[in-house]
Amino acid sequence: MVERISDAEHEIMEVLWKRSPLTATEVADQVVDQKGWSLQTVKTLLSRLAAKTVVGTQRDGRRFLYSPLVERDHYLAGVSRKFVDRLFGGKISPLVAHLAEADELSAEDISEIEELLRELKS
Amino acid sequence: MVERISDAEHEIMEVLWKRSPLTATEVADQVVDQKGWSLQTVKTLLSRLAAKTVVGTQRDGRRFLYSPLVERDHYLAGVSRKFVDRLFGGKISPLVAHLAEADELSAEDISEIEELLRELKS
DNA sequence: TTTAATCGACTACGGTTGTAAACAGTAGAT
DNA sequence: ATCTACTGTTTACAACCGTAGTCGATTAAA
Numbered sequence: 001m002v003e004r005i006s007d008a009e010h011e012i013m014e015v016l017w018k019r020s021p022l023t024a025t026e027v028a029d030q031v032v033d034q035k036g037w038s039l040q041t042v043k044t045l046l047s048r049l050a051a052k053t054v055v056g057t058q059r060d061g062r063r064f065l066y067s068p069l070v071e072r073d074h075y076l077a078g079v080s081r082k083f084v085d086r087l088f089g090g091k092i093s094p095l096v097a098h099l100a101e102a103d104e105l106s107a108e109d110i111s112e113i114e115e116l117l118r119e120l121k122s
Numbered sequence: 123m124v125e126r127i128s129d130a131e132h133e134i135m136e137v138l139w140k141r142s143p144l145t146a147t148e149v150a151d152q153v154v155d156q157k158g159w160s161l162q163t164v165k166t167l168l169s170r171l172a173a174k175t176v177v178g179t180q181r182d183g184r185r186f187l188y189s190p191l192v193e194r195d196h197y198l199a200g201v202s203r204k205f206v207d208r209l210f211g212g213k214i215s216p217l218v219a220h221l222a223e224a225d226e227l228s229a230e231d232i233s234e235i236e237e238l239l240r241e242l243k244s
Numbered sequence: 245t246t247t248a249a250t251c252g253a254c255t256a257c258g259g260t261t262g263t264a265a266a267c268a269g270t271a272g273a274t
Numbered sequence: 275a276t277c278t279a280c281t282g283t284t285t286a287c288a289a290c291c292g293t294a295g296t297c298g299a300t301t302a303a304a
Contacts, residue, residue: 006261010208024281040264043282048261062270063281076209077224080217083205084226086132087198092221093234095202099214100242102199104206110239112215117232120222128291146251162294165252170291184251184300 002070002078003052011035012045013055017072021058021065124192124200125174133157134167135176139194143180143187 005013015030016022028042046066049055057064088094096113099105127135137152138144150164168188171177179186210216218235221227 004260007208008262037262038264040266041262044262044264047283057282061281073220073223077220077226079209080220081224081226084221086129087201091231091234092218092227093231093238096214096218096235096238098195098198098202099206100238101195102203104199104203105214105242109214110242112213113218113235114239116215116219116222117236120227120232126290130292159292160294162296163292166292166294169253186252 002075003054005049005052005054005075008037008041009045009049012042012049013068013072013075016055016066016068020067022067023060023063023065027066124197125176127171127174127176127197130159130163131167131171134164134171135190135194135197138177138188138190142189144189145182145185145187149188 011031012027015027024043024046025039027046028037028039031037031042032039046055050057050066054068054070055066056069057066059065084090084092084095088098096105133153134149137149146165146168147161149168150159150161153159153164154161168177168186172179172188176190176192177188178191179188181187206212206214206217218227
């Protein structure tokens with residue numbers, strides 16, 4: 001089971017999943033402006049992620065290089081499962097139905113999903 | 123925007139969405155065994171939900187009757203949106219793809235979703 | 245009418261989260 | 275050799291969460 005990752009921590013993970021290893025400052029450069037966080041905040045989040053052993057650290061002189069230790073796919077699969085279980089009794093069709101009802105599905109979404117399903121069946 | 127509802131609170135909401143209004147004890151009867159909570163815990167959760175104005179209270183003698191003030195559909199739509207936004211860049215097809223890859227989609231799920239999409243397009 | 249059961253309100257308390265300041269070590273500049 | 279800038283570490287702190295004990299009021303029972 002993958003450790004729980006909070007919302008703010010998840011932002012950091014996304015950065016590292018895009019490219020790694022990175023220093024704290026490099027990570028910060030990609031989120032500070034967008035999220036309005038301070039460098040200190042980013043460092044705290046990185047430490048917490050490291051403590052949870054969901055990112056790994058590698059010394060590079062006086063600083064650390066951070067890299068994800070869990071794969072994005074693996075993590076997403078886990079949280080998706082939990083989400084669908086908790087809110088939709090484990091079935092994804094009600095979720096699709098909900099998004100559909102709320103007009104959250106674009107024509108593009110629809111064709112993409114159809115394509116996916118076609119592949120699945122073949 | 124609907125107030126944030128925590129996991130434990132959500133359990134309570136599900137009970138109230140099924141039937142309402144209910145007294146605290148009645149709500150508790152439906153979750154205490156299953157979740158291993160005490161009656162006090164249920165009362166606390168109900169109070170917090172009431173404080174968030176996501177359930178309403180109606181005096182009935184010395185006790186309260188609790189009812190949901192937000193519709194389940196509305197709430198689910200909101201959290202689904204947030205979830206898909208945060209983890210999948212707002213697009214649901216990657217979510218479907220994930221569940222599919224993890225073999226989480228049964229043949230039944232697939233046909234249900236196809237049916238949904240057919241309806242959408244008509 | 246005294247008592248026992250029941251209600252909601254208030255209090256508690258350790259853990260997590262978001263957000264960061266303060267601090268201490270160190271490498272590089274002067 | 276000193277100072278400065280940059281690192282990670284430690285500490286902070288309020289809000290939220292899970293989980294519940296306690297307390298004062300009230301009602302139903304005896």
